[in-house]
Amino acid sequence: MIERPITDWLPLTKQEVEKRGWDEVDIVLVSGDAYVxxxxxxxxxxxxxxxxxGFRVAIIAQPNWKDDLRDxxxxxxxxxxxxxxxxCMDSMVNHYTANKRLRSNDSYTPGGEAGFRPDYATIVYTKILKELYPDVPxxxxxIEASLRRVTHYDYWQDQLMPSILVDSGADMLVYGMGEQPLREVLKLVRKNVPFSSMRNINQVAFxxxxxxxxxxxxxxxxxxxxSHEKCLEDKIAYAANFKIVEVESNKWQANRIIQTxxxxxxxxxxxxxxxxETEIDKSFDLPYTRLPHPKYKKRGPxxxxxxxxxxxxxxxxxxxxCSFxxxxxxxxxxxxxxxxxxxxREVEEITKHPEFKGYLSDLGGPSANMYKMKGKDESICARCxxxxxxxxxxxxxxxxxxxPLTELYRKVDAHPKIKKAFVGSGVRYDLLVDDFNKNNEDGNHDExxxxxxxxxxxxxxxxxxxHTADDTLRIMRKPSFKYFxxxxxxxxxxxxxHNLSQPLIPYFISSHPGCEEADMANLAAETKDMGFQLEQVQDFTPTPMTVAEVIYYSGVHPYTLKPVKTAKTREEKQAQNRYFFWYKPEYKDWIRNRLTRLQRPDLAEKLLGGPKKKENAPSEGKRKFTRSFSGKKKR
Structure with a gap:
């Protein structure tokens, strides 16, 4: 850990507030993550x-909510x-696997320890604050508040829940990336405008x-x-709601949404x-230490x-x-x-870190290769x-x-303190295939x-x-597998x-809406034919504010309101996931018997070859170790 004055960080303790000479704090932030x-x-x-x-800010990170409220x-x-x-994550996704099993670690906690935040953390924290300080907004x-801002399906309780504003009792919610609405809130706060009068700010809910x-x-x-009550009675109404929310959330000339x-x-x-560009630079160029708070030093990374x-x-x-x-x-x-x-500037700051050895782990973003991409005619985007x-x-x-991205890569490469700058974010490969991307007019994709x-x-x-099945990929809003x-x-x-050997690592999802068991068997056969033995796999989890979550709950696609079949039971989901591991001896008889029952001996032959002697295969309900999307074992 770099030795720096404690005042370089925002205060986490009363003593740190006093070291700054403050007699009170203007705003207190409460977070389920450790403070980095x-x-x-x-x-x-x-x-x-x-x-x-100009506000005096302090942070309460991962407070004890169970039996002692002094935090x-x-x-x-x-x-x-x-x-x-x-x-940084929805607390339920943070806590539970797709099979609703409690995770044993938490990546946003020192030492990776689990148990330092509650389920539905936003609701729990707010209720405690409202009990202690009922008159403080x-x-x-x-992301948890953002994706739960309207009636939503909660996979972990298997029920519809109203806006998180209802269950928490909070005064206002900022959704999406919050810099712009936050600055407007701060302007009004400085003028002592009450939250009840902040009704004309974009990107807030109340x-x-x-x-x-x-x-x-x-x-x-x-x-x-x-209404929320109508959605409780009618799943189709809930699905229809989602289309409106998704469209209005991604328009430049959007409407205000109301729901009773x-x-x-x-x-x-x-x-x-x-x-x-100026606005986003302003956010990234703030004086971060780029380090965890020193209090975590003894608890581990x-x-x-x-x-x-x-x-x-x-x-x-x-x-x-993407639908999921x-x-x-x-x-x-x-x-x-x-x-x-x-x-x-950020690259230069990283090179000053005493642990830096010359290697950047990622130059990327949500998708690695969308930097500087936008509409040619923004007036068309405004109406889209x-x-x-x-x-x-x-x-x-x-x-x-x-x-622009290629040129930036080269500039980073040319930095005298950079030995290698890697791309660790997922590459959107369909943007690099000429048959799919007809906009490659100057050939810069190849460059x-x-x-x-x-x-x-x-x-x-x-x-x-x-996935490999076109029907499933259409529901996923992904391109045909032929482009991969x-x-x-x-x-x-x-x-x-260039005489290189750098394997592609493809990611796949099982049990996604629209995927049937035979589709998973075919996925396994196609990827086997391409030389892959898959380990980086993921079982679908219905998270709020996604098309796939709406289909999972309602049974229909929100844009067509037509039925879509979805694997829901543990047995169905386990069966789909098992095809990923066709190469494991303990699954081979199970796969052959299953495909025989599905009248797909052709897929059995592609995956396993001709008939073989029976081996001791696990029953469908027996638990086996598999590998999750992150590559870690799960049970």
Whole structure:
């Protein structure tokens, strides 16, 4: 750990507040994560923004919520408000596997220890604060609040839940990336405007008494969802709601959304337009120490920090719109890219770290290769309602040039203290296949691939075809598997040209809506034929605010309202996942018998060859060790 004055970090203790000479704190942030003062951690970003606006900020990180509430009291009553977040992950995704088994570790806690945050952390923290300080406003933020801002299905309780504002009792919620709405809130707070009067800020949600008039300060057009109570009665109404929410969350000229919940009205104001280069640079260029708080030194490293401490996030957002992914729901589908100067400043800061040996672990973002991509004519983007810019085809208005990214890679490469800069983020391979991406007018995709493969692959390259069945891929909003095959051929040609051996590591999902058991068997057969023995696999988890979650719960696609078959029982999900491991002797008889029952002996022969003597195969219900998406064993 670097020895620096404790005042370089935002205060975590009363003693640190006193060392700064403060007699009170303006804003207290409560987080389910340990405090890492780095731009990849939301609490640090929000805290540094507040500090930059002249507010005195303190942080309560991973407070004890069980039997001793003194953590919540240590700074006393803040002058303005509490800010609450569950952390960088939804607390339920953080705690549980796709099979609802409790995880044994937490990557956002020192030493990777589990048990330092509650289930539904945002709700738990807010209720405690409202009990202790009922007259102090609470502002919610972070991914858990963002994705639960409206009626949503909770996989872990297997039921619909209302907006998290209802269950928590918070005063307001900021959804998405919160810098822009937060700055507006801070302007009004400084003028002592109460939260109850902050009704005209973009990208916030709040509850309104249904018995009083809902004033429309900004003259937004309003679209009304089916009520929460209607959704409880009618799954189709819930599915139809989702389409409205997704479309309005990704429009530049969006409508305000309202939904009745009991005797209240949930109000969700339209989002801000995506941050421009100056705005996003301002966020990343704040004076972070880029280090965990010193108090954690004796408790061990924080795994999430260790993973990213020598990485650079160059952009936010993703225009893929994948059905199972929350990135576009939280960060938006439009790309906010940093300037080259801002990226290079961060690279320079990383080189000063005493543990830095010359290797950057990642130059990337939500998708590695969307940097600086945007609409050629932004007036077309302003009117667009499509949830994806590249499904089912790449929009002709999308500028998919890789030239700015290639040039930035080369500038980082040329830095005298950089030995290698790797790309650890997943590469969106369909943007690099000419047959799919017709926008490759100047051939710069090939130049990018040459640069990527020869200079920026750390032993292997991650890509995510997710499936091989076209019907399932359409529901996933992913391209046909044939494009992955084309990409692999192109990738292998570059490797052969330069005498390299850097395997592709493809990621796949089992039990996704629209996937049937025979589809998983075919996936195993196709990938076997390509020479893969898969270990990097994931069982589908229905997370709030995704198309796939809505299908899982309602049984219909929210855009067509037509039925979609989905594996739901543990036995169905386990059966699909098992095909990934066709090469394990203990599964071979099970697979052969299963495919015989499905009348698919052709797939059995592709996977296993001709009939063989029976081996002792596990029963369908017997638990076996498999490998999860992260490569770690799970039970």
């Amino acid at each position: 003062d780095h731009p990849a951690f939301g609490t640090a970003v929000i805290g540094r923004i507040m500090e930059s606006e 919540f009291k240590k700074f006393g009553r803040p002058k303005y408000f509490f800010g609450v977040t569950a952390g 609470v502002l919610l933020g972070g 509850m309104h008494d249904a018995r009083t008039e809902l004033r429309d300060y900004n003259n937004w057009n309003t679209v009304e969802l089916a 919940v009991g005797n209240q009205i949930l109000v969700i104001n339209p989002p801000f337009k995506t941050m421009d 924080i795994p999430a920090y260790e993973m990213i401490k020598f990485s650079v996030n160059m952009h936010r957002g993703c225009f893929g719109g 992914c929350t990135i576009s729901a939280h960060q938006g589908k439009f790309i906010a890219s940093r300037s080259e100067q801002s990226v290079m 309602q499509s949830p994806s810019c590249i499904h089912p085809v790449i929009c002709s208005n999308l500028d998919t040039s890789h030239k 990018y691939m040459e640069q990527l493969v020869t200079r920026h692959v750390s032993g292997r390259l991650k890509v995510a075809p997710e 095959k084309q990409f692999k051929r192109k990738y292998d040609q570059i490797q052969d040209k």
